[in-house]
Amino acid sequence: MPKIVNHEERREQIAEAMWRVILEKGMEGATVRNIAGEAGLSTGALRHYFKDQDELLVYAMRLVNERVEKRALKILQEGLPPKEKVIRVLLEIVPVDEERRAEMDVWFTFQAHIRHRKDLEGAPGHALRGAVSKLLGFLTYEEVLREDLDIGLEAERLYSIIDGLALHAFLEPERLEAGKVEMLIRDSVGRICR
């Protein structure tokens, strides 16, 4: 009996196939034919789930954001001190292992592509800035954040550090070790907390 896969599961599988194609061949190689092949589908069957490459592209980008968000929410529900929760959430974003590295690689490739695709509708923006602001709001609410800070400036700094680290892990995967990333994130969060 064939495995029953519902519509949404199949869409996720196709998006994941697109990620793999992008990781191996870049956006130039992310044709409907290649993605269908990677997903083990005919191009006709793929079109049953996504009407064109753009619809799939937007869906696959949203899926990256959703997965990161889901992991973050899970951490926030754990029984950890507020500062530790914030550090762990930030470590979810910076690619310190293979899965996160692949996500970031796909995400940067998408971003570079959509810069020149003003016609593309519904592409998700960069969710990290809002997330960092919320995390600082959470630290304020928990009375852990230092009171003498310019919060706007600190949010911008933390946002830059996280994305700078993510970019470096993307550009120099061999150089930037997970331990170094964690040390810098711990230190940077530590100095804005009491």
Add this chain to the structure above:
Amino acid sequence: MPKIVNHEERREQIAEAMWRVILEKGMEGATVRNIAGEAGLSTGALRHYFKDQDELLVYAMRLVNERVEKRALKILQEGLPPKEKVIRVLLEIVPVDEERRAEMDVWFTFQAHIRHRKDLEGAPGHALRGAVSKLLGFLTYEEVLREDLDIGLEAERLYSIIDGLALHAFLEPERLEAGKVEMLIRDSVGRICR
């Protein structure tokens, strides 16, 4: 009488034409035909200066680095206090005006492209990390850097902040104002100086 343009000047003009094509159409649009058209040359004439698109690509990437380096060296020779010199050099890298924005746009587009071009030889790496280390060395030499710092950690942090800001100016050109960028760079350099 036609203007006399030497070989190297012509190569720079062609590389600048490539930048403009990339800014408008992305890497997908950066064909030899489009670049030759933008430079006002035939494709045959262009091939007199670059044997193929890859040779031009590597040259155009190197030219971005060289221009930034030249501006940095000029600042270091000015009669400014060491801390101010370092701040001004870092402000040269983050895109706070149209020229620097275009450079950064081209640079990120190149980087996203070459990730999937393992066959491409001679592409320049990311020069910023070495530059930040040198700037911290300069502050140490001038006895301006605080002595209680983990210099490796601070170099990694400053490197991340600068590239994070550069990435955000690339992704969100409307949001990130030059004033905010400068404030964050001044503050981040200020806190590692005496």
